[in-house]
Amino acid sequence: MNKPLFEVRHSPIHGFGGFATQRIRKGTRIIEYIGERITSEEGDRRYDDDKSEHPHVLLFVVDKHTVIDAAVGGNDARFINHSCEPNCRAVLDKKHVYIEALKTIVEGKELTYDYNLTRDGKETAETEKQFACHCGAKTCRGTMFAPRKEKRKKLIRASEAIVVKLTEKKKLVLYHERWGRIICIYFLYSLHSG
Numbered sequence: 001m002n003k004p005l006f007e008v009r010h011s012p013i014h015g016f017g018g019f020a021t022q023r024i025r026k027g028t029r030i031i032e033y034i035g036e037r038i039t040s041e042e043g044d045r046r047y048d049d050d051k052s053e054h055p056h057v058l059l060f061v062v063d064k065h066t067v068i069d070a071a072v073g074g075n076d077a078r079f080i081n082h083s084c085e086p087n088c089r090a091v092l093d094k095k096h097v098y099i100e101a102l103k104t105i106v107e108g109k110e111l112t113y114d115y116n117l118t119r120d121g122k123e124t125a126e127t128e129k130q131f132a133c134h135c136g137a138k139t140c141r142g143t144m145f146a147p148r149k150e151k152r153k154k155l156i157r158a159s160e161a162i163v164v165k166l167t168e169k170k171k172l173v174l175y176h177e178r179w180g181r182i183i184c185i186y187f188l189y190s191l192h193s194g
Contacts, residue, residue: 005030006111008079013135017110018080024105030088033060033077033097035070043067060090060097061118068097082144083112085137116146 005024011017024030035058038046043059046069058078060068070078077099080088087105090113091098099113117131123145131144141147 004076006076006080008076011081011110013081013083013110013112015081016079017112018076020105020107020109020111022107024101026101026104028101029091029098030101030111031075031077031080031099033068033070033074033090033099035060035068035074035078036072037062037066038069039065040067043069062092062095062097066095080111080113081135082115082133083135083137084114084133084140085135086113087111088113115144117144119145119148 004021005028006018007021008016008018011019040061047059058070058074060070062068068074080099087101087103087109088099088111089102091100099111105111112135128143128145133140133142133144
């Protein structure tokens, strides 16, 4: 029988974690994430995250109708912790979820993947605290939630009307007519002595 690729033991990140028992090459499918397949509504009923200070993340979304509950019939994949700088990733293949190595992992290294928990736009500071990340990575975002989508700033197009005004105090003001606001101000200085 083949030696398992990882073992479960105490983790400095959180609770228990999965640690490589041998060198794992990049691209290796390490384990399938298994458990009972249920509806998302059943998952919400089973796990009321609002009542738990430190909710366990055991549900894995397969599609809009199905989640995997690793607490029921799950395997050791449920112990692989979240990290903002993971060495693994979750791969969905024909409605099966696999944990795959993103890079070559040395023996003894903890296996991690980014949980990228779905945001619904209603997250509060308390919710963020419940799902706090303790991975310790330099780029740790402090949460297991997916990164917030940044609003893109609208670039000014040359074709848009910009009003230029020279004030009495030698300020050149660029004013965007449609937006109704000042874009920038330049201070002009006299080039000749007066």
